Amino acid sequence: GQQVMQIPQYQHVQEGEDFTTYCNSSTTLSNIQWYKQRPGGHPVFLIQLVKSGEVKKQKRLTFQFGEAKKNSSLHITATQTTDVGTYFCAVGVSGYSTLTFGKGTMLLVSP
Amino acid sequence: DTAVSQTPKYLVTQMGNDKSIKCEQNLGHDTMYWYKQDSKKFLKIMFSYNNKELIINETVPNRFSPKSPDKAHLNLHINSLELGDSAVYFCASSPSPDTQYFGPGTRLTVL
DSSP states (O other): OOOEEEOOSSEEEEEOOOOOEEESSOOSSSSSEEEETTSSSSEEEEEEOOSSTOOOEEETEEEEEEEEESSSEEEEEEESGOOOEEEEEEOOOTTTOOOOEOOOEEEEEEE | OOOOEOSSEEEEEEEOOOOOEEEEOOOOEEEEEEEEEEEOOOOEEEEETTEEEEEEEEEEEEEEEEEETTTTEEEEOOSSSSGGGEEEEEEEEEESSSSOOOOEEEEEEOO
C-alpha cells in the first residue's frame, strides 16, 4: 500500500514561534490533504493540494505541494494556543480510491 | 446540523462480547468509511463502502463486519471483542475519493 512519512512526530513550541510539519512519499501523488485533530476531537479537513508546486494560505497556515508531487509541508506562523492538536497529511494516488494518512505531528503550544 | 454522527460516543465492554457502532451521514455522500485510531493516534482505514457496496476491506480480522443498509448509514459490528480492539473508531463520508468528513468518534474500551 501507499507509504507516507510525516515528521516530526511531536513538537512543543512557545506561543509566537513558527511550526512546520512535513509529509514525504516515495511515489508521485495525485493529491495531498491536510487535517487537524484537536485533543479529544475528530480529524477536520483543512485543505487539498493538487497541482505541482502549489502553495495555499489560510490565515497563518501555509501549505505547499512539492514540484515532484512527492512531498508537502504545512507551516504555521506565530503559533497560538488554539493551534494545539495533531496535524495529519493524507495522500491519494491516482487509480486508488482511498487516502492513506500519515502518522501525524502532535503540536503543543505553551503560552 | 450534524453531518456525520456516530453512536455510542463511548463503549466499555468485556472481552468476548459482541458490540455494534452506528454511523449516519446527512451529507448525501456516496462513500463511507470506518477508521481505527489507536493510542498512538495512527489513523488506519478499515472499510470503505460506495453506494452500499464494499469497495475496500483492509486487513481487518473477520470479527469486524460492516453493514450498510442504505448509502446514508454504515454500521460496524464487532464479534468476540479482544483487548487489542480498544481504540477510537471514526466513521467518515466523502463525496468522492477525496475529502473526508469525520464523525465524532466512538471510544471503545475492552476490559
